[in-house]
Amino acid sequence: MSPPLLGVEEEVQSNVSSPSVDCGLGLKERNYLGLSDCSSVDSSAVSSSPDNNKNNLNLKATELRLGLPGSQSPERETELCLLNSGKLDEKPLFPLLPSKDGICPSSQKNVVAGNKRGFSDTMDGFSEVKGYAYAEKSWMFHDAGSDSESPQTVGHGKYPGNSGANVILSARSPGAQASVKKDEPANVLQKQPHATNGINLKQTDISNNKSSAPAAKAQVVGWPPVRSFRTKTLATSSKNNDEVDGKPGPAALFVKVSMDGAPYLRKVDLTTYSTYGELSSALEKMFSCFTLGQCGSHGAAGKEILSQSKLKDLLHGSEYVLTYKDKDGDWMLVGDVPWEMFVGTCKRLKIMKGSDAIGLAPRAMEKSRVTN
């Protein structure tokens, strides 16, 4: 394991002394994967010049003509040439079993010689070692923010013998080098690229994962992938066994929501809301198309965006009321009991027409009007 260690140390020093300026990529050292710049990873980002890769292009451009006519953007070809599987075989990207592969002697030599992180090193036919060093990678193309020059050079230098994509680790001596930049790992983990919406990772929790008081973590929706059957079962188990670790109630509580006149049910996770108001707005959004009576053709629904207040009026006026079925099987109006109690007893939700809900206690109805 010593060669890599040596290499790593060297990297540390080299990185400390010569930050990304060497690479000429305009990367900040602490960007683990340079991701903050390329977080806008959509097609528009890939503007930069593939021209210099034309020499590589021609061979491979034909090979991968699987794309649609009209979709042959130059960028595509560029990337594809970079992936050149033929040439991939030549170079040892794989540091795993140098001896067995029989293709790594050169890489080992390179390792010892110095795995500098700088961009220039990729020109030296350097290939990575046991996970501690990475050369630049084609994703730099997508570095939307960086100057156009860098991707070019990246493209060129990227294949020491065209060994395919390697990941750059600018200042990426993270590994053992806690001493160098203690905050790196934290930043590293913080600046993950989000493809799009939908991720609510609490960054501080990641960096402070050893700290004693994690704030209420915003959960990533639907993660980890555990079947709802299992989640429900475990939730009930833990309640039964009194295994209270300060865990606030069941992990996820899906209840079915039906609406008079709607062709099918939806499901909501009650634990994602903390007040009746939140639940109510979520349901309004979910069933808005039905309320409007526009659940026919595509594109018809939702062309106008209903103002929330208008919808609220619909739901809370004489049209619809929200009811739920409790543990005993009785249908009650939503809003009667404190929220936590409601979550504990609600088995099913139903959006009924106001006229159907007349049978429920009038005092409760009035109360629900007030609270909602």
Place this chain on the structure above:
Amino acid sequence: MRKKMACSLPDEVLEHVFSFIRSDKDRNAVSVVCKSWYEMERWCRRRLFIGNCYAVSPRMVIRRFPEVRSIELKGKPHFADYNWVPDGWGGYVLPWIVEMVGAYPWLEEIRLKRMVVTDECLEHIAKSFKNFKVLVLFSCEGFSTDGLAAIAASCKNLRELDLRESDVDDLGGHWLSHFPETYTSLVSLNISCLGSDEVSLSALERLVGRCTNLRTLRLNRAVPLDKIAYILRRAPQLVDFGTGTYSADLQTDVFSNLAGAFYSCKELRSLSGFWDVVPAYLPAIYPVCSRLTSLNLSYATIQSPDLIKLLRHCPSLQRLLVLDYIEDSGLEALSSSCKDLQELRVFPSDPFGVERNVSLTELGLVSVCLACPKLQSVLYFCRQMSNAALVTIAQNRPNLTRFRLCIIEPRTADYLTLEPLDVGFGAIVEHCKDLRRLSLSGLLTDRVFEYIGRYAKKLEMLSVAFAGESDLGLHHVLSGCESLRKLEIRDSPFGDKALLANSAKLETMRSLWMSSCSVSFGTCKLLGQKMSRLNVEVIDECGPPDSRPDVCPVNKLYIYRSVAGPRFDMPPFVWTMDEDYALRDS
């Protein structure tokens, strides 16, 4: 009708030979040899597997295969299991049932996975298929105990009723009592998913008593522990048994009764259930442990010491499902006690908790992989992993065929080096040459996909979440994985270029799911319009995708190959991109 070719075998001979060919792949291969073989094969195909119910229409199936006796259909995408597919998406089996009622009056077996089954469907089945024998509803929904009652009442030849993990509406009515007293042919019954009050115990006991061929019985949680002994004594021939709740106040007579009942089950090879376990009752199963090959303790909230004691009695164990309460120490014990282990699944006891609640790390998995030479299939939830561990696993267990690792916190790096886990997973795909299924997690760059594209030539299913950095990652997979059939991706920065460049590949796969990625609406439209044999469906609950610019990414995308054209049973939040889309929409 059937022409005899000069130098071919007579039809009767062909038919006889084909009857020995059971696997779908072989059948499909046979059918493309020549026209006469195609004809012969299609008339004698009895068993069908349709991995995506929307890939073909019922009529097309019936037209080609007129004499089917057994059909298996799958509906929703796999990610529906985790609630990532909104309700109402589709997967309705009724159209199939309706067509088959007319075309296959002698249908015997229906197996469905992730489909919407209504009571009406069940009633059709009960009334129309006179020789109906097997109903398996795996992770299905939409039906109630009324539908089950119809099945029970009418299917005189029913052998198997398996409702595993389905969502059944309890309407009361004691559906089990609808099995007539004359009915004795039950071989397999799995009602473990049913909620509390959906089973009448006395009806169950009578049923078990008169069905002497019963081999599999999986009870639901409502069946109390003290009833198990009675049931087991009525069915000592059981091979596969699932308990109900395994908890009661400890009483010696109950215990010894239970132990005696287990002792009498000499054929028992598989145990499951074990909800709410009271550890003191575990030794009651010791009499059968030495013969056990499969043990599902994944609902049992018992701690490592009890698990270790139990596992020491199970040297023949091949399959173990367990919660992470087993901890590294328990897995260590497992690795020394159960050398025949082939499949291990470790589930999280507290998946949504922020802090670690058990001492389960990568070391547990490594110890099992090192010591169990037959281990092929792994599903492991943990909170830390290292490249070194993965490399060790890969080097020592090249016979892995399924490797699903879920590091609970998204994008968790190698905890030792803080590197991405590319190298580790790369080792897995490089060494495990027969790997068919892989689920990734942790911090991963495009590089891991490069490795996958290069090495994972037998990979059929890949699950990706919070991984990769650019389209290159997706491109590596689509261009390199020759055997890929199903690809499911969430929250990864893969977008248009890779899809467009590999659009033809999509026709060689069953399906592709991408959610919270970077695929633009424009690309979806393009794909849908150009690729006539692909259904490109955009799922967006926020409103029609064309209310936003074309470059905006779509929320969820599901692409699957189909010869049936676009479907028409979509809810309002699903849009099919095809040639007509633009026309319809304007």
